[in-house]
Amino acid sequence: MRIDVLTIFPDYLAPLGLSLIGKAREQGLVELAVHDLRGWTTDRHRTVDDTPYGGGPGMVMRPEPWGQALDAVAAMGAPERPRLVLPTPAGRPFTQAVAHEYAALPWLVFGCGRYEGIDARVAEEARERYDVDEVSLGDYVLNGGEVAVLVVVEAVARLLPGVIGNAQSLDDESHAAGLLEAPAYTKPALWRGHRVPDVLLSGDHARIARWKRDEALRRTRSVRPDLVAALPPGDLDRRDREV
Numbered sequence: 001m002r003i004d005v006l007t008i009f010p011d012y013l014a015p016l017g018l019s020l021i022g023k024a025r026e027q028g029l030v031e032l033a034v035h036d037l038r039g040w041t042t043d044r045h046r047t048v049d050d051t052p053y054g055g056g057p058g059m060v061m062r063p064e065p066w067g068q069a070l071d072a073v074a075a076m077g078a079p080e081r082p083r084l085v086l087p088t089p090a091g092r093p094f095t096q097a098v099a100h101e102y103a104a105l106p107w108l109v110f111g112c113g114r115y116e117g118i119d120a121r122v123a124e125e126a127r128e129r130y131d132v133d134e135v136s137l138g139d140y141v142l143n144g145g146e147v148a149v150l151v152v153v154e155a156v157a158r159l160l161p162g163v164i165g166n167a168q169s170l171d172d173e174s175h176a177a178g179l180l181e182a183p184a185y186t187k188p189a190l191w192r193g194h195r196v197p198d199v200l201l202s203g204d205h206a207r208i209a210r211w212k213r214d215e216a217l218r219r220t221r222s223v224r225p226d227l228v229a230a231l232p233p234g235d236l237d238r239r240d241r242e243v
């Protein structure tokens with residue numbers, strides 16, 4: 001997978017060189033390039049923002065540098081049509097399902113907004129050469145798109161074959177099958193008066209699997225009833241409904 005990131009704060013993306021993503025890059029599973037948007041400005045002050053039409057507070061990112069930058073990036077890659085991902089509070093929710101959708105794509109280009117956002121015509125015009133997707137991490141407000149890109153890139157890259165050592169761990173984690181994961185425990189079996197559930201010490205794999213499923217259901221019903229309601233009807237068996 002190729003990943004390009006356009007930002008006025010390239011240093012913000014430095015963590016993508018560490019750990020999981022860094023290893024994926026070393027393995028050649030991910031090819032990452034971070035570009036400074038100011039490289040496509042033409043004035044002495046390298047201006048990327050201006051006052052908003054219609055008034056209102058703050059500044060809006062100018063379309064010209066974005067247009068030039070997106071032209072240049074589109075010309076850098078393979079013939080595939082890249083997905084342009086624009087983090088914004090006004091986007092569709094970024095979920096594990098979207099992470100899987102992105103993990104199947106050959107080329108992701110991220111556009112990091114700042115100020116009050118990017119001139120709306122940039123996303124419109126980019127549709128000529130990109131599949132454009134505006135996504136939101138959640139119902140809260142950040143100061144820019146860079147943090148969102150760090151989150152999305154990590155959520156996507158870890159799904160790529162070979163990035164996570166034990167691929168099976170992807171199957172049991174929260175949101176993998178629409179539920180939150182069961183509580184996890186390790187040694188010691190007794191810690192400050194708190195015992196690990198006996199079933200996990202039993203060695204009875206069928207009972208352990210059932211306990212984990214029950215606990216995942218209980219936890220999800222308690223914390224995220226919306227996820228249980230969204231499960232396909234066939235996903236819950238009769239016994240599940242009694243948990």
Ligand SMILES: N#Cc1c(-c2ccc3cc[nH]c3c2)n[nH]c1N
Nearest residue numbers: 087088113137138141142144145
């Ligand atoms: N994704 C996402 C976001 C943002 C966000 C994204 C881009 C910009 C550019 C200026 N302000 C921004 C906020 N806030 N909250 C989210 N869930």
